[in-house]
Amino acid sequence: MKIVLASGSPRRRELLSLITENFAVCPADADESLRDGAPLADEVVRLSRLKAEAAMQSHPDAVCIGSDTMVTIDHLPLGKPKDRADAADMLRRLRGRTHEVLTGLAVLSPDGGAQTLCTRTEVTFRDFSEEELEEYLATGEPLDKAGAYGIQGHGALLIEGICGDYYSVMGLPVAPLGVMLRKLNAVR
Numbered sequence: 001m002k003i004v005l006a007s008g009s010p011r012r013r014e015l016l017s018l019i020t021e022n023f024a025v026c027p028a029d030a031d032e033s034l035r036d037g038a039p040l041a042d043e044v045v046r047l048s049r050l051k052a053e054a055a056m057q058s059h060p061d062a063v064c065i066g067s068d069t070m071v072t073i074d075h076l077p078l079g080k081p082k083d084r085a086d087a088a089d090m091l092r093r094l095r096g097r098t099h100e101v102l103t104g105l106a107v108l109s110p111d112g113g114a115q116t117l118c119t120r121t122e123v124t125f126r127d128f129s130e131e132e133l134e135e136y137l138a139t140g141e142p143l144d145k146a147g148a149y150g151i152q153g154h155g156a157l158l159i160e161g162i163c164g165d166y167y168s169v170m171g172l173p174v175a176p177l178g179v180m181l182r183k184l185n186a187v188r
């Protein structure tokens with residue numbers, strides 16, 4: 001069966017290829033604004049589903065996968081930073097503390113079936129110096145990532161430990177997705 005990843009994220013593409021090489025990519029143009037007061041875990045699932053539904057429009061015969069990652073701390077959602085100053089604010093807020101990463105996943109099938117989930121991973125940041133923060137900003141890595149860091153890149157140097165699924169922090173819950181796709185006989 002055809003598989004379509006509704007994402008423009010190179011990380012998600014790389015992670016899906018751990019499960020199968022046999023998929024197409026269709027970056028989804030979904031409205032990612034959050035609803036006031038809605039639980040963030042519900043929101044990441046809703047946004048994942050919106051992305052998958054958008055891909056379904058142009059690929060009605062495919063299994064469509066959407067995912068959304070959000071960093072949360074102090075009950076605040078941290079999406080992608082607007083600019084370097086915003087990235088610095090996010091990283092200072094995360095420094096020396098534990099935060100939660102929520103990743104939603106939605107797998108829609110042509111028969112109308114939907115499988116969804118949300119993973120929660122705790123990530124603890126070191127109490128890094130201002131100099132290290134500046135060095136990290138200079139890599140340019142924070143700008144296209146939720147919470148202004150990439151666990152899989154230079155961001156590794158900022159992290160003391162994680163409790164939960166590494167791949168979900170990077171952007172895609174690989175093992176649960178593998179189970180979902182096998183259930184649909186979309187992969188062997």
Ligand SMILES: Cc1cn([C@H]2C[C@H](O)[C@@H](COP(=O)(O)OP(=O)(O)OP(=O)(O)O)O2)c(=O)[nH]c1=O
Pocket residue numbers: 006007008009011012027028051067068069070071080101144145146147149150151152155169170171
């Ligand atoms: C926390 C964290 C996030 N990220 C990335 C994963 C996602 O690409 C991004 C979160 O933004 P998302 O809005 O989830 O995804 P996206 O806009 O990049 O891609 P698309 O909606 O097209 O699927 O942050 C990392 O790469 N590493 C990390 O450690």
